[in-house]
Amino acid sequence: MPVVVVIDINGVLGDVRKKKVPDRSVDAMLPSGQYFYLNPRARSFLERLEGYPLVLWTSRLKKNARPIEQLPQIRDTGFITMLHGEDCIRRGWHPIKQVWRLREKLPAEFRDSTILFVDDSPEYIETDQDSRVLCCESYSAQEGNDSNLEQIVSQINGRKDVVRL
């Protein structure tokens, strides 16, 4: 049974900001008026996960995610589905990602798979017994850190229950 890798966009693959970051070119403008900066390591990270069924998930509304989704570095990964803010539930101010909402949207052959979330905010994810969360440091376009994505790839590849397609 293949493992589905679910990757958070904001804080992992990039950084959504209300204000422009000095000396950084903007990768996408969102309809909300916010700026998206791609993590410079995002492409190599995604390339190293080639062969895994990939899902992207953001708490942004679909319309705001679209310019991000259309960036070649994201679009060309061949991800199987993308979930948005509309697929989250709200708890106070916080959008919560629920694994059962994800399973409903997966192609039938993946619905019983182990799900591995890669997210910088694991506290906002509701998992089930067949899902795990790998937490990574938040990527910040301001600070220029590019998170610990290398370590995440090693963790995914090191799991005995993870099988590439």
Ligand SMILES: [Mg+2]
């Ligand atoms: Mg995040």
